[in-house]
Amino acid sequence: MIGILGATGAVGRTAAQRIAAYGLGPLRVGGRNLTRAADLASSLPAPAHAVRADLNDPAELAAFCDGCRIVVSCAGPTYQVLDTVARAAFAAGADYVDIGGELAAKDALTGEGVAGDRTAVFSAGVMPGLSGLLPRLLAKGRPLRRLDVYVGGAAVFTPLSAVDALLTRGPRFGEPMAAWREGRVAPGTLAPLHQVRLPGFPVPVHAWPYLTTEAQTLATDTGADEVRSYNVFVSNRLPEALAATWAEVPDARPETLAPHAETVVRASLRDNADFGAFYVMLFTARPRPGAPPGPTRVLLTAVDSYALSGVVMALATRAVLSGSVPAGVHLAAEVLDPDATASALRKDVLVEGLTVE
């Protein structure tokens, strides 16, 4: 049995659809709204039934996980959920995959009282997720002088992901305006780029430097001399909306941030009205002089980043079930196989293009 929590969401719907289509097993889909979950269950190309489950209700959550081989959570806000669902899954003897969580969740799940033989994979989405995984196609043991990450586009934020975006703050997540240079975070070394043309992006964009912890790990793992990582927007509305909220609300508690999610969603709607929907992931590598030849650019284009995240969730689930992920707590970018993931993505209709050249 595969339990999918949050299966009716923007991410969850695609995750459930793909997991069913891969034929990984019968599904149990859950959320707080049973009717919607039931509707979804009936639409899937595999045996599936709906169960009401609120992740904040320990009994409901335990019941949901009971009997599952693996629990897949597409619910959020993930930086508030942290290890809640994962612990319930482990308690039921299940493995676990989560759309977000990052280091905060990973750390929460590590330590006492955690079953050592189970597997959990956090941050199995687009960003974080693919953004830390696909650039590895460019390194492969080759010494890099520089690695650039440009990810973003025009996507309507769901209220949940707006809260997550607002929670993405502080050193546990990343450092704005910083680059990675010679083995450490170099603060204040990059400036926002305005109205720049970047390969693969259909319009001139604004790119805001944000050295995520994911990018820092990427830097360490690939040994690149320099890493630059940018969040890309079609206008300055979203960066401004986020910055305005952070200026007004000094603490990072979900309750105080939630009312501001609305501003962020509105900004994304206006971007969407102006530019439509598109999502681009661009990674470029500059090998050190004399390094062996190899690809220097990965470019992925899609329309819907949420659906794309759902695909990644399904691929992560498949990888765990197939035994290719060792026991322990991981981040998807560090544990999925970049080549296998890329070839699976290339076959998916939700991916417009994925080139490695």
Added chain:
Amino acid sequence: MKELAEIWSELLGLPPGEIPHDVGFLRLGGDSVLAVRMSALVRKRLGVALALSDVRVETTLDDLAELVRRHTSGGAPATRALPLTVTPRPDPHAEFPLLPLQQGYFVGQQDGWELSYDSAHYYLDYALTGVDGDEAADALADAVGRLATHQPTLRARVTPDGRQHVLPADAPGAVPQVRVYDLREAGPAEIATALRDVRQEMSTSGPDPTRGPGIDVRLTLLPGDEGRLHLGLSLLIFDGWSSSVLSRDLLAFVADWNAALPPLDIHFGDYVTSLADLPATEAWQADRDWWWSRLDTLPGPPALPLAADPQEVRPVTMGNREHRWRAESWAALRRQCTDRGVTPSTAMLTAFGVVLARWAGHRRMLLNSLQLNRLPIHPEVQRVVGAFAATMLLPLDLAAEATFAELAATVQATSGEHAAHNLITGVEVGREVARRRGSWRPVGPVVFQSVLGVDAAMGGGPPEEAGPLGRVVASDYFHQLRTPQVAIEVRCFELGPEMVAVFSLVEELFDTDQVTAAFAEFVALVDALADGSGWDRLPGLPEETEPGPASGLRLGLLPEPAVRHREGPPADDMEQAVADVFEELLEVPVLDRAADFFGLGGDSLLAVRAVVRLAKEAGVSVPVREFLSDSTVAGVAAVVRSRLGDQR
């Protein structure tokens, strides 16, 4: 009102009480040059910074008083006021940027453009009589030395990567040296040869401010107490107005060992430095919006038939056709212009436009006009030498069924309207046009330049008495000009009581007979304006508004080299190295081999810097012209590679 009347009286040479309040500045004998001077005086005496667009030749004394009143009561529209102040820089020897037209000349000097020369410069020599042969050389050298103190721009240098600075007065080579040819004992043949040689040399190799002074002063001493003064002026350092100021200052110093000119508080570098704040002003932004909204509908240059593709020719000097109008004709022309309510400059511009339209076979065209462009942000701006000048792109749309007088009235309105948005200069507009059209051919290769009225603005003609140098015979002169990116230009200036018009052109580009015919037509038309017969006639313009389908080579309709590179990441280390250099200079990510330097935000000056940087990184010098002809990452890398191949 009293102060204003006094300013007008000074500028126009009329008693203050006799200036009617309801008659335009132009009708009273003013012109656009004097109008700029007027706004400077108003600023100096009344502390009112008039907007540039406010001061038009049509303005009456009443209008002006009203403007000043609105400014002082705070009611004027704030958009055109220029909140810039010029103050002396703490370090007068610090580097400062080149202005846009200087950048154009600088890039031209690196052979960056088609139609460029090793030096952009103006050469002039004129006759002297009653020269004190034993004193003249020392007096001149001494005067140049004092001038280099009074006007530090004589000590200006340009760096290889396109910045400028002023050398300290005691730096070796800072003060321009005077060369003297003593031919007092020579025979006529020897003199003729010597004169031809020095003219040839100074016409074809001008002063190069990247190596030495931007000015080259020489003196030939001739038998019979005669002589000639030779001046070579780099256009990178001195504009047309500056050459008049320089001549005056120089002759004043030569004439009197003890002459002391009123000291200058500011210099060119101070002016340029203060312009750094310009883009932040509302006025600048308004001008940019004004120009940018017009770019896509600007016409091309007149589609003159060409004998060669400008890309293929390597001119050394420009050819001249010159005509002088005697004092009576020039005075008659001025009177006619005043009666018709246009400036003499407008009349000459319209005449040039008419001739070009008939030559090119269409009526709508883009001209490039050279403007003094000294923004009145400091009372001394007019007295300082430097390369202040700017170009202005000027579209002409000549109506088919209009008399010359009607055409001139329209041209005056159009050029006034465009000149009122002069905070964005022609070079900047041209860059944006080129970017949008994806063409790197010169945008405005047909140039109009008039300094009619400069003498009056400077308070009379240049001095004639020059102490040990004797008397200046201004009418006995020889001159030569080389400006890059120009196919043909007309220059109009006064010589004492006479007026001169010169067509300067790249002879290799045109059919000689056509040039001769066009110039004859121009002269005949100006004659007809002077005698009054030309104004109410239809000038016989072609029916077509736009150029027809090109038959043969035509200006503005030349083939564009179609460079297309496959898009993708830099293909090898060389392309990556070029991308790195682009990235460093442009401060944007350069991630694609098909990305173009200009499309990424570069300009020609940055291109020269890129070339300098590539020379350092790759150890090979890429000619600027080749860089510009295919300025993509892949294109530049290909040039570097082939140069490296040549070296081996």
